[in-house]
Amino acid sequence: MGLFSKKEESILGVDLGASSVKMVELKKEKHQMHLVTYGFSSGELKMPDDDLEQRNLQAALIKKVAQGSKVKTKNVIASVPLSDVFSAVVRIPNVAKKEQTALIEREAQKFLPFPVAEAVVDWKVIEDKKKKDAKGKSFEHQKKEIASDIQALITAAPRSTVTRIADVFKRAGFTLKSLETEAFALTRSLIGNDPTSVLLVDVGAVRSNFFVVENTLPVMHRSMQLGGVNFTQALDNVLKVGLEKAEQMKSDIMSTGAIEADETGFPKIFQQTIQPLINEIRYTMNLYTTQQGGTHPERIVLTGGSSLLPHLDAFLSHTFNMKVFVGDPWARTWYPENLRPALYEIGTRFAVSVGLALREGQ
Ligand SMILES: Nc1ncnc2c1ncn2[C@@H]1O[C@H](COP(=O)(O)OP(=O)(O)OP(=O)(O)O)[C@@H](O)[C@H]1O
Ligand SMILES: [Mg+2]
The missing domain is CATH 3.30.420.40 (ATPase, nucleotide binding domain)
Structure with missing residues (x-):
């Protein structure tokens, strides 16, 4: 690599469904994500019962689609299947940051069907309507309402799912950089x-x-x-x-x-x-x-x-x-003008993969 040239890596967003795979490779150039390539598996894949066979089959499919579309990167952001994602909006007391994790985990345990110790838990603070409404009110009133609690969106998935997906990509010759839910990916590409x-x-x-x-x-x-x-x-x-x-x-x-x-x-x-x-x-x-x-x-x-x-x-x-x-999931991505009609047609099926890859551009 030259002294002043920064090598920009591209990223592959992979929507790994139960029976299909869709992928989009994007590369950050200047301040925008550029389309490198995309690909998908055609036809339904019949999944074997055995988990190891399933992993190998999924890995082979990922490899085949990536080769077919001439994917250049080895770095992947993938989605967690919706059936493995648990989420809820909760209220917790507005305590110091380091105490919040314990409170979030306690709330997560209320809606998780398995022990929270076996989950990967993520959470984001939601801008509170109560606080917004309090803005015009007296200082005393604001203090009371603002100090009381915060609203958070908790998202969790079984740790075993995360390990499994990382293993599938490893078998396919890729490195799983991060995982995200379809909900967040769709929000990024469409909203x-x-x-x-x-x-x-x-x-x-x-x-x-x-x-x-x-x-x-x-x-x-x-x-x-x-x-x-x-x-x-x-x-x-x-x-x-x-x-x-x-x-x-x-x-x-x-x-x-x-x-x-x-x-x-x-x-x-x-x-x-x-x-x-x-x-x-x-x-x-x-x-x-x-x-x-x-x-x-x-x-x-x-x-x-x-x-x-x-x-x-x-x-x-x-x-x-x-x-x-x-x-239009491509609205935030640069692509060659002559691809517009083809991209419009397949865009509805690629909103998750585009959203996953766009994460790298943030
Ligand atoms: N132009 C079109 N008009 C109507 N239906 C279409 C068109 N193109 C694709 N479809 C339908 O879209 C469906 C596939 O959509 P998509 O790829 O979003 O599903 P999927 O994510 O694989 O499915 P699921 O989320 O249910 O597992 C198929 O049923 C196909 O018939
Ligand atoms: Mg889908």
Whole structure:
């Protein structure tokens, strides 16, 4: 390395799902993250029961996708599977920093289904509404309210999960630099520094996830078993073309002319399938405002492959009378202009991996 040249390392963000892998390599140049390459595994991977076989299979898949996309770095930031993440918003007394850890661990133990000693625990202070409201009040009043307690978002995962993921990457020839939850990764790539209350809806292949993000922190998460496969099934029930063909037709069904749309452009044949998702959105927003005392989300940001169902954004916007749009995870990254159409198309599936890699740019 030259005396004055600083070698900038790139970083690989890896969204390691149960049956697929998506990765994005970014490199910091000047003050922006630049896209180096991206890749994903196609098709579902059938996982063996044996854990060691599973690790080897996942490692082989990571290696194959990385080689196929000519990944240059060995440094990885990966996501923890949502099923292994436990989080809650708690209040603790506003004590000295060194005493806070013990209090946080005691709170974490209340919602963890295993001993806190076996968990990796992380936490962030949430800007308190009570404190904000107290700003205009008398000094005595402020002192009383501010001194009393703090609100924190605790996130925890089993230590064994962390060890397991590090091992998978080691087997693939990579070094795991850090781990993060999907919630934080999505917040970084889709919300950035926007402090308003937003509902993030990730509609994947088999599951949908709902995150409320306020003050740039993912403060609530809910999940349900509904995703692309259900819409493929609904399409096949009507067209009787088989699941494989229905899957191919799904993104372009309006062009077949055989499908009727409602006034928003959303296909009528999906309206029954989408209903549980609508109920869950309504329920999550209510729960957040009533139980957690949060601000009602101002808008909905969609992501996940199934957020590209024709006119889903317009349909939800009409249903909830709110601003709804498909998030662009590349908005904070530099990339060659000619890649724009391709990146838009796959962006909904890469929001987690982009968010993971963007962590390095902070
Ligand atoms: N243009 C499109 N229109 C409609 N659906 C699409 C489109 N592109 C991809 N999908 C659907 O998106 C789904 C895959 O999305 P994604 O990659 O976000 O899921 P996943 O993260 O692997 O799934 P999960 O989170 O449920 O494990 C598939 O069901 C696929 O059919
Ligand atoms: Mg997903």
